[in-house]
Amino acid sequence: MENGFQRLAIPLRRIDGSAAGWWVIEPSTSQVSLDPDKCETTGNSLPPTWKGLKEAEDNNSAVAPIEISTRAGITCIRLLETHGYEWSVEEAPNDMALQLSSSLKGTRFWKEKRGQSGSFKVVNHLGLADFKLEGTDIQALDLQFEFVSRKFDFDSEYRRLTEDIADFCQQLLLSWDAPTRLRFNVDPNEAHKLLLEQFLFLKSFMTQDRLSRLLEAIGRNPHSTLIKESEWVPAAAARSNDYMWDPCRMLRDWRQNNGKRVPGEVMDIRKSDTHDTAPNRFIKFALAQFRQICSDVCAQRWTENNKTSTLGMEAKEMLDQIDGLLSRRFFNEVGRMQRLPLDNQTLQKREGYREVLQAWLLTQAATSLNWEGERDCYEGATRDVATLYEYWIFIQLHQILSSIPGLAPDGEDFGPGRFISESDGQLTINLKQGCYSRSSYIWIGTGTTLKVDLQYERSFSSSSSATQSGSYSRTFRPDYTISIFPASFESEKQAEAAGKVAHLHLDAKYRAEDISAVFGRKEISEEEISDEKLESKSERSYRRGDLLKMHTYNDALRHTIGSYVLYPGTKTEAAEKMPKFHEIAPGVGAMVMKPENLDCLDAIRQFFLEVFNHQADLFSQYRYLSDTNHQTYSDAPECVEQFGSKYNIARKNAPCVVLWLRKDQEPIFKKHGFAYCRAISEEHKRTLNLNLSIEVGSEFIPCGGGQGATKLGYCWRAKVKTARFISKEQLKTYIKERGLSDQLEPRSVDHYLLFEFAEATDFKEIDLTDIYRSKQSGSKYMAVTCQWIDILKSIEKTELNLAADS
Known part of the structure; x- marks a missing residue:
């Protein structure tokens, strides 16, 4: 170099x-x-x-x-x-x-x-x-x-970063749904504030060679018009023969010459092309306006606190470039513009002319666009490139989502924090560090229609509710959050109540240069882990700290399906996604987002599409786990104290199976983890009323007691693992395979219900008579289904009876 x-x-x-x-x-x-x-x-x-x-x-x-x-x-x-x-x-x-x-x-x-x-x-x-x-x-x-x-090549990628942001602002002003009127302000104080917006638009247009290239295109095919100049000259000096079309008007001073009348003077018409036309006058006028903007920026921003300003230096460079362009001979014959020729077809359609017209319109439209966040990045002697990178990523994510087939902006969303809002002919970009901003979409794909919210700087505060979005510990604020829930819900809050919200968190890490700088190496020894921990204590840095933070998001923030780092990386570095199990979510990972790297943007677009399809699938493993967890979290656990012992009840509506067992067989069943009952009653011709699909994972509570006598629990309970409908012969084989006594073999009906259970724990004696009477559908040898709230009532009644007896 x-x-x-x-x-x-x-x-x-x-x-x-x-x-x-x-x-x-x-x-x-x-x-x-x-x-x-x-x-x-x-x-x-x-x-x-x-x-x-x-x-x-x-x-x-x-x-x-x-x-x-x-x-x-x-x-x-x-x-x-x-x-x-x-x-x-x-x-x-x-x-x-x-x-x-x-x-x-x-x-x-x-x-x-x-x-x-x-x-x-x-x-x-x-x-x-x-x-x-x-x-x-x-x-x-x-x-x-x-x-x-x-991380970025300063002369290409960093400039592309700023140009992408300015291009987005331009597209916003020129889009079909932008305000139909522009606000022009002649207040000098307001004009001073607008200089930055005008210059940034101009800077994005006037790259190092773009304007020169456009003026070369104009020079190759300039607009010109034919002009005619006429003057009376002696007939012998005439250069044109236009007078032959109108000799009466264009000939004069007739005289006799050898008996013939001949003219003494001829109106000579001289034709020539000129570049002094309305489109060319506008180009010269626009360049002069651009020069004035740069000159004003130099005058006001050349120094900041008596120090040379980055913005002022950029304006000076552009000013010198425009002066060089205006000094070309082409503009020497172009006069001053008398009227703004916006209706001119050449200005609107010819290459070079239309681009300069667009740039001029955008600088004039700066009053119609307000973005306070740009001052975080552009003002002062230095540029906060980390903040600029954050803003660039949000705009790129917004554009990526807008380009996904089936995903369209939610036109009916007018809530607070909108990314782009319009009022009184002015567009406002609500993107600023520390301020919440969002962009909403509707996704219509295969499966459930989804509502998708892209959010910037959303805070997830501590919440005691296990079903609400938020943190169970402290407040967290990821850089970007994509919230997904079924469009059938009117709001995210309603979807939360049903456990149907999913949050995807993304963090911008400008300081990271490669994946090892974000998450560390895949293979790392125990000694290196110890060194990293010592480094984090002494130098306040940790090579795998970002990975741990992503895991923190997944653990601390409810309804989170994934947390990913976005970092500059290299053009060839691939994304790293680490799913928790076989499906795309939940998981953690890191993805490259680098200016001029279209492959990384395509990879993120494909990732989002996979996430949306996954969320729309009602039969995924994630959906099963999510619904199960939500059902579990919905009921606050209750602690029951009886006879000096405490029992935690996870869910009041949790299903329970109460089954009568013979007293001499109950210890054997408890030891071997199974029990059975009749599936049909021969005496009363009644079948068992039991929903097998909900019994797996239910509480198994055995009891005893004679016909018509009090039904008392056997002082233990267990978790149901399986519940199967089985024939008498199959049940006999099942018992023999376990080497158990023939006394356990069934001898009555042809079909039985076999329960397998585990995790048997002690439980105090309960009077279950009322449950049997209200829930029983067959004989006493058939299982009874109830809920934990019924068990709680039986516990309460038992305690009252004991208190009365005492």
Whole structure:
């Protein structure tokens, strides 16, 4: 890299011009030396008297740690953000007193040693910073640092990041459903506020070569018109023969010549093409307007707090470019515009002309678009690139969702926090850090119609309700949340009550460069894990911290189906998705989102489509688990205390199976985890009224007692694993396979109901007589179905009877 250096040395001069040492800068490494003697002058790549140490040839980095660039006539030292640098004054007299001033002072990573040496690092910001050394007897050394991204190529990908945002704003203003009128404001104070919006629109249009290319297209096929100039000239000097069409009007001064009448003068018509036309006058007018915008930005934003502004420098560069374009000979013959020719077909349709017209309209329409969030990214000497990356991702997610087949904006949604709102002819983009914003859609695909909400900065606060969206611990605020629920519900709150909401969380991680920086390596030793934990305690960093945060979202935030990191990555890096089981959700993972990487956007679009199809499927494993959990969480558990013992009742409406067992056989059944009852009663010709589909997972409560006598529980309960309809012969075989006594074999009816259970636990004696009387459908040998609330009533009645007896 011609302008790339590992070390840079800049001379210090006394007032009389004599040498006073060197100011040296070098990236922070274990081998940093800051020795100016190894630096050398390198042709035209450095200013005169500066020296540099070239990068090693085996350095494969795409961006050099130190580069030299010239912007708006100012020489800038281009450095990398998130990269540490050390500097020092070398070979200077010991008594030389220096004073240092810099816009980097006061930042977290700034360190200084008595004005002679120090170190610094810039995190998550791009743009300019000043650095000045001065003293009583030396010439001031005034430097400009320009920080560029390590994650993005500054000259292409970072500019694409800003252009994508501006393109979205342009499409918004030019869309069919945008306001039909524009607000033009002549208030100078308001115009001052609108300069940023106008310049950003202009900057997105006027890339380094785009306007030049458009003017070349105009130059190849310029609009022109034929003009005619007429004057009376002697007949012999006439160049045209147009007079032959109208000799009476175009000939005069007739005279006799050899007996013939001949004209003395002819009206000579001269025809020529001219570029002084309405479309060309508009192009010149628009360029002049663009120049005025840049000039105003330079006047107001060239400095911020007496320091060169990134915005001001960009405006100066654009101003110089426009001056170069207006100096072309093409515009010398183009006059001043007298009327705005917006109805001109050439201006509307011809290549070059229509693009300049569009750019001019957008700069004028800046009053119709309000976005306070852009000031978080663009104003000041540096750019908050992490925030800009967050905004870019939200806009990209919005556009990705809008492009998915079957997913359309919800036109009936007018609730608070809308991403784009319109009032009095003004569009407002409600996208700002710390402020909630959302964009709503309706998805009609295979299966259930879904409501989809893309949300920015949604807070999930602590909630004691186990069924509401929120956190069971502390408040969390993911960068982006996609909430999905059936469109049959009028609101997300109603869907929450039914347990039909799913949240997909996404976090932007601009600082991550590759997947190992996000989640760590897949294979990691126990020793490395210990080292990471020590690193997190001492340096407040953790290589797998983002992975742990995604797991935190999944665990702490109710109704979460997945949590994913979005990071710049590389153009070839693939997404990593880690599902909890066989289905796409629940899970965690990381996906690349990088400007100019269309493949990553397609991958995210496909991922969203899979998620929507998965959510619309009523028969997925996730849906079964979600519905089961919701049913479990819906009832708050109740603690029952009886005879000094406590029992937790998970759900009051949980199903229970009460089964009569012979007293001598009950211990055997308990030990081997099964029991059976008749499925049909021969005596009363009645069949068992039992819903087998709900009994798996139910409570199994055995009891005893004679015919017509009190039915008392056997002081234990268990969980039902299976409930099967089985023949007498099959049941006999089942018992023999377990080596049990013939006394357990069935001897009456032909069909039985076999229960298998587990996790038998002690339970105090309960009077179950009332349950048997109210629920029984056959003989006492047939099972009875009830709910836990019935068991609770029996417990209460038992306690009252005991209290009365005592």
